[in-house]
Amino acid sequence: xxxxxxxxxxxxxxxxxxxxxxxxxxxxxxxxxxxxxxxxxxxxxxxxxxxxxxxxxxxxxxxxxxxxxxxxxxxxxxxxxxxxxxxxxxxxxxxxxxxxxxxxxxxxxxxxxxxxxxxxxxxxxxxxxxxxxxxxxxxxxxxxxxxxxxxxxxxxxxxxxxxxxxxxxxxxxxxxxxxxxxxxxxxxxxxxxxxxxxxxxxxxxxxxxxxxxxxxxxxxxxxxxxxxxxxxxxxxxxxxxxxxxxxxxxxxxxxxxxxxxxxxxxxxxxxxxxxxxxxxxxxxxxxxxxxxxxxxxxxxxxxxxxxxxxxxxxxxxxxxxxxxxxxxxxxxxxxxxxxxxxxxxxxxxxxxxxx
Amino acid sequence: xxxxxxxxxxxxxxxxxxxxxxxxxxxxxxxxxxxxxxxxxxxxxxxxxxxxxxxxxxxxxxxxxxxxxxxxxxxxxxxxxxxxxxxxxxxxxxxxxxxxxxxxxxxxxxxxxxxxxxxxxxxxxxxxxxxxxxxxxxxxxxxxxxxxxxxxxxxxxxxxxxxxxxxxxxxxxxxxxxxxxxxxxxxxxxxxxxxxxxxxxxxxxxxxxxxxxxxxxxxxxxxxxxxxxxxxxxxxxxxxxxxxxxxxxxxxxxxxxxxxxxxxxxxxxxxxxxxxxxxxxxxxxxxxxxxxxxxxxxxxxxxxxxxxxxxxxxxxxxxxxxxxxxxxxxxxxxxxxxxxxxxxxxxxxxxxxxxxxxxxxxxxxxxxxxxxxxxxxxxxxxxxxxxxxxxxxxxxxxxxxxxxxxxxxxxxxxxxxxxxxxxxxxxxxxxxxxxxxxxxxxxxxxxxxxxxxxxxxxxxxxxxxxxxxxxxxxxxxxxxxxxxxxxxxxxxxxxxxxxxxxxxxxxxxxxxxxxxxx
Ligand SMILES: Nc1ncnc2c1ncn2[C@@H]1O[C@H](COP(=O)(O)OP(=O)(O)OP(=O)(O)O)[C@@H](O)[C@H]1O
Ligand SMILES: [Mg+2]
Numbered sequence: 001x002x003x004x005x006x007x008x009x010x011x012x013x014x015x016x017x018x019x020x021x022x023x024x025x026x027x028x029x030x031x032x033x034x035x036x037x038x039x040x041x042x043x044x045x046x047x048x049x050x051x052x053x054x055x056x057x058x059x060x061x062x063x064x065x066x067x068x069x070x071x072x073x074x075x076x077x078x079x080x081x082x083x084x085x086x087x088x089x090x091x092x093x094x095x096x097x098x099x100x101x102x103x104x105x106x107x108x109x110x111x112x113x114x115x116x117x118x119x120x121x122x123x124x125x126x127x128x129x130x131x132x133x134x135x136x137x138x139x140x141x142x143x144x145x146x147x148x149x150x151x152x153x154x155x156x157x158x159x160x161x162x163x164x165x166x167x168x169x170x171x172x173x174x175x176x177x178x179x180x181x182x183x184x185x186x187x188x189x190x191x192x193x194x195x196x197x198x199x200x201x202x203x204x205x206x207x208x209x210x211x212x213x214x215x216x217x218x219x220x221x222x223x224x225x226x227x228x229x230x231x232x233x234x235x236x237x238x239x240x241x242x243x244x245x246x247x248x249x250x251x252x253x254x255x256x257x258x259x260x261x262x263x264x265x266x267x268x269x270x271x272x273x274x275x276x277x278x279x280x281x282x283x284x285x286x287x288x289x290x291x292x293x294x295x296x297x298x299x300x301x302x303x304x305x306x307x308x309x310x311x312x313x314x315x316x317x318x319x320x321x322x323x324x325x326x327x328x329x330x331x332x333x334x335x336x337x338x339x340x341x342x343x344x345x346x347x348x349x350x351x352x353x354x355x
Numbered sequence: 356x357x358x359x360x361x362x363x364x365x366x367x368x369x370x371x372x373x374x375x376x377x378x379x380x381x382x383x384x385x386x387x388x389x390x391x392x393x394x395x396x397x398x399x400x401x402x403x404x405x406x407x408x409x410x411x412x413x414x415x416x417x418x419x420x421x422x423x424x425x426x427x428x429x430x431x432x433x434x435x436x437x438x439x440x441x442x443x444x445x446x447x448x449x450x451x452x453x454x455x456x457x458x459x460x461x462x463x464x465x466x467x468x469x470x471x472x473x474x475x476x477x478x479x480x481x482x483x484x485x486x487x488x489x490x491x492x493x494x495x496x497x498x499x500x501x502x503x504x505x506x507x508x509x510x511x512x513x514x515x516x517x518x519x520x521x522x523x524x525x526x527x528x529x530x531x532x533x534x535x536x537x538x539x540x541x542x543x544x545x546x547x548x549x550x551x552x553x554x555x556x557x558x559x560x561x562x563x564x565x566x567x568x569x570x571x572x573x574x575x576x577x578x579x580x581x582x583x584x585x586x587x588x589x590x591x592x593x594x595x596x597x598x599x600x601x602x603x604x605x606x607x608x609x610x611x612x613x614x615x616x617x618x619x620x621x622x623x624x625x626x627x628x629x630x631x632x633x634x635x636x637x638x639x640x641x642x643x644x645x646x647x648x649x650x651x652x653x654x655x656x657x658x659x660x661x662x663x664x665x666x667x668x669x670x671x672x673x674x675x676x677x678x679x680x681x682x683x684x685x686x687x688x689x690x691x692x693x694x695x696x697x698x699x700x701x702x703x704x705x706x707x708x709x710x711x712x713x714x715x716x717x718x719x720x721x722x723x724x725x726x727x728x729x730x731x732x733x734x735x736x737x738x739x740x741x742x743x744x745x746x747x748x749x750x751x752x753x754x755x756x757x758x759x760x761x762x763x764x765x766x767x768x769x770x771x772x773x774x775x776x777x778x779x780x781x782x783x784x785x786x787x788x789x790x791x792x793x794x795x796x797x798x799x800x801x802x803x804x805x806x807x808x809x810x811x812x813x814x815x816x817x818x819x820x821x822x823x824x825x826x827x828x829x830x831x832x833x834x835x836x837x838x839x840x841x842x843x844x845x846x847x848x849x850x851x852x853x854x855x856x857x858x859x860x861x862x863x864x865x866x867x868x869x870x871x872x873x
Contacts, residue, residue: 218739223729226718233712236674237704238726239694 016343024339028332046315053314054307062196068306070260072205074284075298076212077256082293084229084249090151091257092281093158094129098258099265100162101128103272106188114187121262129258130251137250141243166274179274190267199267209295371434373398373529373560379428381414385761388414390584401561403571406581407604407801408773409759412564416531420452421445449528453518459506466502469520492523496553512543531562537798540659548574566801568597580604605803621650624821625790630680632670640666642845653822655836658865663845664825665707668792672704673697701789705780705796713779720763724749756781772799794825809835829858843867
């Protein structure tokens with residue numbers, strides 16, 4: 001009887017690398033189509049809405065970019081740690097810490113010059129995120145404590161810390177009970193592109209991507225990162241300081257994620273608030289992974305994820321329930337990730353001879 | 356020798372081969388690893404597969420074992436055409452391969468390793484039962500092993516026995532072993548050969564890849580020789596001798612380097628006193644070791660693997676902390692110097708572990724060529740690596756040390772074992788060492804390549820470099836070393852002038868025979 005079997009590919013073909021993602025997207029939409037039809041919607045209407053809402057107009061595209069920026073920056077942050085096989089899943093907490101520190105500066109020095117205030121906020125955001133990355137880095141470097149667990153736990157501390165501030169000491173007295181800080185002065189807000197919400201963060205993401213590429217591929221330190229990522233034994237043999245680099249990479253990774261938090265408060269919300277990040281730190285892990293740690297591909301994948309988010313909001317507005325859009329997004333994500341399997345394996349028909 | 360004359364004398368003509376590979380082709384980017392290869396194995400045969408480094412031996416056997424798929428060609432098992440998509444399928448047909456890197460679960464017991472993954476376990480493990488089963492098979496083939504021991508407690512030789520048991524338990528009839536003896540002690544090699552003979556008597560076949568011709572002469576029934584991806588000869592062992600095999604492998608005569616020369620009195624460069632070094636498990640691996648190393652000499656460390664050689668070399672290279680004692684380099688205490696400053700002062704090292712320590716897996720040959728000098732100004736333009744310069748440096752090493760690689764941008768993993776070693780050694784020697792520490796530098800090399808390495812080392816010695824060489828082959832030690840230090844259980848038992856000792860004397864000190872009057 002013939003049987004279907006998954007066979008590991010000897011090497012990934014370029015063809016598969018192009019065809020598989022396209023196929024998975026088509027299948028995802030196929031599935032979504034059936035699902036929508038069964039739930040009593042007109043799939044073509046919903047999908048058109050979704051597409052137009054995400055990419056159909058300059059405004060839609062600008063909104064997609066707005067959602068993509070934190071994913072880009074966080075994805076880049078994570079990619080550096082992953083290069084060294086440090087599983088930093090604490091970007092979420094690092095975002096919150098960055099946002100908290102930047103907000104502190106904005107609220108305290110409200111009326112300064114933007115040329116001083118913005119850089120200061122950036123430094124503070126970086127420093128706070130960096131601290132959140134350095135803690136697990138230190139534990140890993142000196143006591144071999146598993147960074148996955150520590151980074152995950154630190155997320156909760158950061159999120160609840162921000163909750164405490166916005167419900168308590170930093171709460172805007174005029175907020176009518178909402179957990180928010182007062183709005184930042186204009187000097188503490190990032191400049192935007194025309195009258196869209198696209199802000200300086202996009203440029204920042206580009207700069208970070210290019211610098212990461214250059215640093216990792218071409219600098220002395222980048223060479224160390226690449227070697228340590230593959231084999232810490234070889235790194236020691238080359239005379240590299242593995243412990244120091246673990247801390248440094250976690251510090252920078254956390255710091256860049258902190259910048260994502262700073263950019264979000266200074267560019268979009270203009271205040272610190274509860275639920276500031278709807279899980280960017282986790283979604284960015286998927287972004288980084290799908291992009292295989294390539295900084296430029298991270299930018300593109302983050303953009304597509306932004307479109308998915310914004311498209312979801314757009315169909316919600318026409319009355320499709322929140323849970324349905326969540327299921328749609330989930331389906332698309334599922335097929336994308338499942339497609340990854342077919343990059344590494346192929347399906348073959350095996351004829352088993354009867355024994 | 357005619358390729359067509361298979362086996363008439365030994366094996367009954369009516370007997371069909373268990374394995375018949377025909378017209379096997381396999382290309383990798385830039386190389387033809389297997390070029391129209393035909394290969395047969397008969398039941399009960401011990402078949403040696405020989406060839407230079409990069410000849411395509413591992414590739415051919417990986418195809419047979421289902422790890423790689425051939426571009427074209429057919430494989431028949433017991434006369435039936437098969438097509439494998441995975442090692443598991445090959446195993447179902449009775450073909451099992453043991454790779455050089457063992458694939459055991461370290462925290463599991465021997466019996467668990469043998470039984471798990473065979474598909475015979477449903478929900479729970481009955482330890483008593485599987486241990487009995489393991490015991491039964493091991494007794495059948497004379498494989499001495501304690502089924503309840505955990506794998507990480509075992510020596511490499513014992514771990515290999517577990518691998519063999521695993522294969523036998525899965526009903527393997529054709530066992531392929533890729534360079535199985537490189538990590539074994541002479542005693543373990545003997546035991547392995549006894550097991551193989553036992554298997555052969557029970558009708559099982561063995562394919563053995565090796566570079567050691569004396570082993571081939573001792574154990575093989577039949578030999579196939581590959582060169583540059585093709586079969587260049589095959590015959591029964593009775594019609595062959597070592598010289599013939601060497602000529603087939605490399606298509607020329609290999610002249611053994613003549614090392615002997617007038618004794619020189621180079622000045623002392625390294626002075627080690629009462630050195631103590633810990634091993635990975637916190638044990639004392641090097642215990643109270645003292646010796647001197649002189650310029651222009653080769654001091655060989657003889658000993659059964661695992662008696663502290665690795666730790667000694669690592670400590671001298673700065674990779675392992677020193678507990679007590681002193682290491683003086685030209686009179687200066689360097690025991691606390693780090694790796695980089697040791698490289699800077701001319702202490703270079705070729706580690707035992709090639710991929711993983713000496714070379715970085717998954718990085719390109721170019722990246723690997725600067726592993727120990729990546730921080731040097733000459734490779735940079737400003738802040739950035741100047742790949743043009745790095746590349747021409749790589750190309751020079753590849754050329755000078757005769758590394759075979761089709762493209763230096765390929766990851767290091769594409770290189771065959773011998774070429775890895777040449778790249779590694781070339782890279783270290785190219786830095787102009789004053790002290791060269793080399794652990795098992797010819798492990799896995801073919802005769803010609805090994806000779807090439809010895810030539811390089813002798814040339815270095817003649818330039819005045821002090822060389823500390825960890826070697827396992829006593830013949831080789833007597834051929835190229837000036838002095839020999841015998842290590843046993845972390846101590847140096849004796850240091851002798853090679854001219855004033857014999858292989859037998861060294862051999863008996865190596866296994867811990869009581870010394871009188873030391
Ligand atoms: N996965 C791979 N990708 C690309 N090239 C490869 C790969 N594996 C082997 N090669 C190349 O194929 C050729 C044959 O390699 P193979 O490992 O079969 O040699 P070998 O005879 O086992 O050599 P050695 O004695 O050194 O182990 C070599 O030139 C090697 O560089
Ligand atoms: Mg090989």
